[in-house]
Amino acid sequence: MTTGTGTTAVRRGGRWIQEWDPEDEAFWERTGHRTANRNLLFSVLSEHIGFSIWSLWSVMVLFMGPAYHVDPAGKFFLVAMPTLVGAFVRIPYTFAVARYGGRNWTIVSALLLLLPTGAAFLVMEPGTSYTTFMLVGALTGLGGGNFASSMTNINAFFPLRRKGWALGLNAGGGNIGVPVIQLVTLAVISAAGAGHPRIVLGIYIPLVVVATTCAALFMDNLAPMRADTGAFREVVREKHTWVMSALYVGTFGSFIGFSFAFGLVLQNQFGRTPLQAAQLTFVGPLLGSLIRPVGGLLADRWGGARITFGNFVAMAAAAGVVLYASSVKSLAVFLVGFVGLFVFSGLGNGSTYKMIPGIFQARARSRSLAEGLSAEQEAAWSRRLSGAAIGVIGAVGALGGLFINLAFRESFLTAKSGSPAFLSFLAAYAVCFVLTWAVYLRRPGRAPAAAAEAADPARALAQV
Structure with a gap:
């Protein structure tokens, strides 16, 4: 995706803004911040509903008693299917924003959510085949795509100095759709x-219509944004795209994977009933969602790499607590550790997403020094690649949710316990904090600091 100022061809029809330059402080203070904040508000609403629908089967399985004839392994596989589909649709959703406009694609992507909700309403009853449930579960993956398009759109609206907070707020407001649908399920x-799952679906179908209507009335398209497959090709050749993808697997993959699996783990590890599980499942996702903007804010203040590093250390410690609680069968200690995993995964979501535009701003600065780019060209290149990177990293990161659920499925199949899965998560977080230190925080040997930064400016991200 590309964004510029006044040189791009005019795009008409709908609510198109022809010129947009958030890095110009006078423009930002005059009109930019009001427009950006309005689009952020309604982007959050649409993404919030998208996340709720994406996590729909994490609550539908709580209604699936013995009459449905689906065993625990089958339920873990069912909740993994939306994660897989959601990861893959994030790539086209990312580029759709630039092709069709942020407002226009928000309308379309919100309307598409009627497919999984309507289909689930039709099939959610005993006697439906497992294959049908899997196909309908796959449709809910469309809700996962909303995140990528929403984040790409909001990334273009805000200046670099505000991206950590804006992206954190946008993502956190979306993430909170997970605990909200869990609270709705608890109430139902x-x-x-536990015999009336269609009530939940009946609540969300009109909410999809509300989100679509608000997007149509209050959001805008940015004409300077352009679909740019060249940016995708460039960004997949950047090593930092894949490093950040791995880190995002650790943060967001954990958040979405645990959100989908938590109720099933409580039922299978500690024998909780559907109602008892529903009374507990929303707490972790709620706290993880609320703290995500704080992760972005801390990253704005102290540097994304520093916050991300400390966060993975904390996640490894929380995984150790959960592993211990699982071995001694202590529900209280288990809940403390698991809620800690949610909180730190949410915090890390905010800090890692702050790092993405910072990395490509640093890369653009290095390129500008080498090729003599103007300040405007440097900013445009940075926005172009960071927008594409958000889609790629978001897609790969979402696969972490698939890995989480498959790990639980295998763990309960072979050991009748979640302990092997928790041990693997602890090891994964250790790899992530070592990777963060090695790539972004470690001092570059004997080379002078200025020379090291010129060779690889992403090493300065601890200060971004």
Whole structure:
């Protein structure tokens, strides 16, 4: 994706903004911040509903009692399917923003959510085949794509100095759709019992219509944004795209994977009933969602790499607590450790996403020094690659949720416990904090600092 100022061809029809330059402080203070904040607000609403639909089967499985004839391994595989599809659709959703406009694609992507909700409403009853459930579960992956398009769109609206907070708020507001649908499910099970899953779907179908209407009325398209497959080709050749993808697997992959699996783990590890599980499942995702903007804010203040490094150390420690609690069968200690995993994964989501535009700003500065680019060309190149990188990193990171659920499935199949899965998560977080230190925090040997930064400016990200 590319964004510029006044040199791009005019795009008409709908709510198109022809010129947009958030790095110009006078423009930002005059009109930019009001427009950006309005688009952010309604982007959050649409993404929030998208996340709720994406995580739909994490709550539908709580309604699937013995009459559905789906064993625990089958349920873990069912909740993994939306994660897989959601990861793959993030790439086209990212480029759709520049091709069709942020407002226009938000309308389309919100309307598409009627497919999985309507299909689930039709099939959610005993006697439906497992294959049908898997196909309908795959449709809910469309909700995962909303995140990529929303983040790419909001990334273009805000200046670099505000991206950590804006992207964190946008993502956190979306992420909170996970605990909200879990709270709705708790209310439904408490009031009507575990035999009425269609009530949940009946609540969300009109909310999809509300999100679509608000996007149509209050959001804007940015004409300077352009679909740029060349940016995709460039960004997949950047080593930092893949380093950040690995780190995002550790943060966001953990958040979405644990969110989808938490209720099933409580039922299978500690024998909780659907109602007892629903009373607990929302707490971790809620706290993880609320703290995500704080992760972005801390990264704005102290540097994304520093916050991310400390965060992975904390996640490894929390995984150790959960592993211990699993071995001694202590539900109280287990909940403390698991909620800690949610909180730190949410915090890390914010700090890692702050790092992405910072990395490509540093890369653009290095290129400018080498090729003599103007300040405007440098900023345009940075926005172009960071927008593409958000799509790639978001897609790869979402696969972490698939790995989480497959790890739980295998763990309960072979050991009848989640302990082997927790041990693997601890090892993965250790790899992530070592990787963060080695690539972004380690001092570059004997080379003078200025020379090292020129050779690889991403080493300065601890200060970004």
